[in-house]
Amino acid sequence: MIKLHIRFILNLFICVLLLASCRQKESAVSSKPEEKSFPVGYATGFSVHRAAGYMVVEVRDPWDTTKMLQRYVLVPAEKELPSELPQGVLVRTPLKRVVAATSVHCGWLDMLGVREELVGVCESRYIDVPFVKQGLEVGQMIDIGEAAAPDVERLIELAPDGMITSPLSNAPYGRVEKTGIPQVKCVDYMEPTPLGRAEWIRFLALFFDREALADSLFAETVKAYEEVKALVREVKECPTVVMEMKYGGMWYVSGGQSYMGCLLRDAGAAYCWADDAHAGSFPLSFEAVFEKGGEADFWLIKYNRAEELGYDGLRKEYAPYANFEAWKKRHIFTCNTGVVSYYEEVPIRPDYLLKDFVKIFHPHLLPDYRLRYYRKMKEE
């Protein structure tokens, strides 16, 4: 029994990390002027240094900023190995056979035009990317099991030259480590800003020689994001906003300095926890949320269910929800992540979500825009 409880707590911890975004803020753009050939503008978690014949890519440990998570030394496959290389994981680029652990990164590979290179995935039941689903069906790709504990035998049999992982703290992937297959550790989800996270596609692209494509994709995202953000510059009144709902006794709230906090700020909203210093999310009791957010103008909820959640259903689920002003004024918007590709798209295109937010909070600024992820909550 006790073991079971420990597992519950462990599970929770993992969930918290999944929901969290990050905790540091300051930028870590490479400091030496001669190495600015690959400037990283928004992301804080990786830096790139070019040298003759190779490239050094460093990923910062998002959980301990004094440490480095991984250093990669990328050498193009067609070139000879330089005699002296800095320490780090040696990767010959471009990678030809890779395994991806998450749905998000499968989507990125698609955008980078390297579908063919993907030979395996983890937890295929959670993956909602058409080309992967098809690849699995025809046997072009295989599922190597849980991301945290992949089937090592299958992995070795596949013989990939790289595995794209998304490590949770320091815990998993020990088994992969032992196989000697280089891991491309994408800790993009720990970035505290939407554009910072989206910039990680440039990091991934380095391993496939797709720099130019990634740069143009990212530039497009930045442009679109800044355009939408510019719309709210003149806005006088910022509506107050509360997010999500409670699970069990806890209501996870995104901190003021988190990814979500940043998006809401950019969308011209006054997030109820905007002054909060957390860069991740943290659990609050219902009453703590209600005290601060009970009067909020808008309430945005994400869920994943077969049936649509309506005002009535929300009240039936937990009657005190109906005391929120947003419930009374019918100002709740919901996003059913089981129906829309929220988790697949938003990491790389935060401007899509930003546009939804602006439309919700300031409808007059985008009169003709139709919401992409959220919709007005229905009565039933």
Add this chain to the structure above:
Amino acid sequence: MKYRIWGGIVLLLVLLFAANLFLGSARIPFRAVLGILVGEEGEKTAWTYIVWQTRFPQAVTALFSGASLAVAGLMLQTVFANPLAGPSILGIDSGASLGVALVMLLCGGTVGAVTVGLTFSGYVAVVVGAFAGAALILGLIIFFSTLIRSNVMLLIIGMMMGYIASSAISLLNFFATAEGVFSYTMWGMGDFSGVSAGQLPFFCGILSVGLLLALLLMKPLNALLLGERYAGNLGINVRRVRVVLLISTGLLTAVTTAFCGPIAFIGLAVPHIARLLLGTSNHNFLLPVTMLCGAVIALLCNLISVLPGSAGVIPLNAITPVLGAPVIIYVIVNQRKIQYFH
């Protein structure tokens, strides 16, 4: 002496119940709460809502759940003549959890679609699922108890069945959506806030039935202390007592588990606290005192869970073992000195 203990516990119960209404993560001034309780309009309507719609139901839920789990534990300890029996040790709450997991993770029909948002009928489904799971495990344990005389072995069988239920749950989780797993995990951490004011009558009503059945069993339970044969000689219909006990324990464990999650250690530790306080195993005193102690401990745990204030909440199941496990260790270490153990 006994009446002094009674008085002390009742006083503590009242104080803790009040503390649960006055203290919480939202800082509401003492006077404001007092005003709200006597029916005045609060300074802020939000405060009125918080006191009446979240704190009050939560305190009542904690009170009933604590009493129910403790009594369920006591009855199991007596009927199995084993001081280490309890709903969580015997795997009964794993059975209830399995029932809940089946309803929560599988209902909704299509693969990948999970109904975690439960409407009222949904809640009834969860309660029925929990009851079926708890009753199944309890029934199996009672069946094995006819085959196996050794109580320690029986306890181990209970644990094994708990493990089987847990592995079935793991399997269900494996096939559920990430959000379903998250919601199930959060439920598994235990909390008393899941019962809203509207559901309170249903919740308290069913638990009252279980508690009443337990009170009716006081005399036969005393007889069972002497052993089944003696109890039979005293004119007790042992079989019927077992069935009533099964229904009562199953009901109490299942309903609390369905609404509040599997709450560890209250069922196991509280009967011992009551025995240590009273120094007797006479159920005429022990049973009501166990109920009261259970309510006191649950209210205390609920209070501790909101102590960090606006900084967050601590899950209930992180608190109950810290309070419960030392009691059990104390009892085991001092078993020679403690009268009631033999």
